[in-house]
Amino acid sequence: MNHLKLVFIILCSISLVTSCASERSDDDGIEPLNTSESYEELNISYGNDDEQVFDLYLPANRTADTKTIILVHGGGWTSGDKTDMTDFKNFIKDQMPSYAVVNINYRLADENNSPYPMQINDITSVINYLKNNEAHYTISNNLGLVGVSAGAHLSLLWSYGFDTENQVRMVCSIVGPTNFTDPAYLNNTNAVLQELLDTFGIDTATDFLEEVSPYHKATATSPPTILFYGGEDPLIPITQGTTMRDKLESLNVTHQFTLYPNEGHGWTGLNLLDTTLELKIFIETYL
Template sequence: MAITMQIFRIRFFILLSFSVLFYSCNNDTENPVVELEAIDILNESYGNTAENNMDVFLPAGRTTEETRLFIYIHGGAWVSGDKNEILAFRSLVESSFPGYAIISLNYSLLNLGTGTGQFPDQENDIIEAINYIVSKTEEWNVSNNIILAGASAGGHLALLHGYKHQEVGNIQAVLALFPPTDLNSLYGFNALTSQGLQVLLNGTPESNPDGYTESSPISFVTPNSIPTVFFHGTSDTVVPVSQSEILAEKLEENEVPFYFEAYPGEGHGLNFGPYAEVIQKAADFINQEL
């Protein structure tokens, strides 16, 4: 009788194990893990004006744990330009920063005729845009880890936000291409630059010193500043390479991790060939620092 009960128990547990295994396999078949498809969200509004919009390129297979954000700010001397600037090298970013979500921003532009769109409108737009992006991370299935990037005026805005408003968004590193960094010394570079900055900042460095200081990224570099990578052409006639050299000196003084490279003979807006190289070098530096 004892042997019979033992055999029964063995058969029962074998049957129970097969039932659990069958249910688990069947349940996995009914509820397979589905990888999210890539999605482009165009002209997503983040503010109250027509200029407050962005394009969002979400990669396939994204997750809130793994998918970092590459946020790009276009150039154009604060008076022109468009978020479509990213399209010229989006494929390069996707190649060097695989798996990242890419977001390209529009922001308020200065009207030289009317004077509307003066600073700090652009600075405030970047704050608003990043706060909006952070609020959408769960819906978009991305993390809140941000690489902030920009070219020319966009590089200036990326650096300014990264240093001055580091608490707004989880900014982990900043990439800047031929950026203005010290508006005090940039004023007077040429007549056109002086005129534009005078309208943008409602005065000169003498008449509005606080405005120039508060709008210059180098004013906010500290030992706690985020890792920075930037590139500049030595023959730039719009934003002189000295602007990046000043930033490099400031970062070095504060022992902030950075990588800077000047490209001999390149002007404002590198040729497409160097773009592939600098974006990969930026990715290599950022991956090393994160």
């Protein structure tokens, strides 16, 4: 069975919570924005595709040391939108007003476009865009990534395997897949879904599954990582969180792990409040 494709399909139906600008670079001679005032710009284009846009929120009184939090939405790699991260964006702006926030869209996978490496390349493009425009926006290249579900997988994978300049100072996974070689996935047999999965053409060889698994990309130099998982999640086995935790422990990577035993693929109420408060402390400590 094509197990990775199964994960792509089943996650796309679940979410955790419920003026286009032309691309510019630092050699365009654009003057820095007024740093004494906050600044917002929506749907900034970082590529040629309509889905390659992000929203930018800059704080007032920012400096060249201002750090940026990048939000990465979920949706099973095939759906979802940056608006799904609005609550997180609002929380950061309200509770951590000194940080810049970048809320991204990325190209969604379909029968003609595999999620990997397309979506990792999109994160790279966003981060390169920000780096090229540091002087214009007056921000540093110190970054934090916060992702939900498929967006959490992408955040971990990019931070562990593609951050060649060590810009990521912390990364957060909320119910994100971490290891596609997990027996909980490999032993899954669902003939009904398999008929749908064949349209993706995803390689299920072990080396590919390892290549797209944050668990297999983590190293001793991986950034501080905070993980949140639900004990009753029908899509993300507990082992996706616990083995990632154990791997980080073995590598002596700074990490924090929270399991909500009675929650599924997302939560509200007091547990969501706990998540946001833990995340706030982690961001302020490491980013």
